[in-house]
Amino acid sequence: MAVQWHPVLDQALAQTAVVGVAEAVSHHLGRRPTKPEITAARRAAHRYAATGQAQLTLLPSATAGRKYRVLVLARPDVDLDDVQELRQALAAPARKAAKPQGPGTKDTARRAESLLTQVCHATRAARLLPVNQLEPAHAKLLAEDLTEVVAGLATLAADLTRRSREHTPTARPD
Incomplete structure (x- = not known):
């Protein structure tokens, strides 16, 4: 079944001002996305940004010596030139997602x-x-x-x- 990515990205932006597209997809699916899923989500992000309701940028990153770029979707009021602020904003949801869950909650x-x-x-x-x-x-x-x-x-x-x-x-x- 095909996922409608625009609502997924919209919900992610409702929760935080800056969203890594791949991270939003992974969070929604609860697993690592397939290449077609990530491609569809990236296309949806570009269409979303084209409406003027969001902005897109590629954020250079590196992990374990490997360089790559993260497609970032942000609310219109976010300053995309402040790379350090963008990195901190992307890291915040990971901290937020680590909420403790006691028994029965x-x-x-x-x-x-x-x-x-x-x-x-x-x-x-x-x-x-x-x-x-x-x-x-x-x-x-x-x-x-x-x-x-x-x-x-x-x-x-x-x-x-x-x-x-x-x-x-x-x-x-x-």
Whole structure:
């Protein structure tokens, strides 16, 4: 079954400002991509960048003495000339992906990650909304509803922060 790579890349950009195309493909598939899969994803990245919603660049890299170039997709506001910043941004998701998973938390963690992705998508869409085209009365109602939703998200953020500070009991050596 063929994968539609544009939504995969869009979701990756919703989570972070800079994405290595091959890394996004590997993450989505959960394995190393085949050559046709990576080629299709690269073509999708070029089409995505052609819309003006993202930028593309090739970032020179080296591993174990082997030089290669990483195709990088970035949000339009990212400075592609700052190579060091791009490398740090590409390394950040790898650190983020190493979240600890305790017993019984896999489904809850997956739901939380999905919720965060949805909120990121909504935030990006909100930035593009032509608010000046709304009727003032409608804008007022939407603002009230949004204030309530944002308060709920703030409560969730506080709960997550509180949970992150809790210490899990460690087993004592016998």
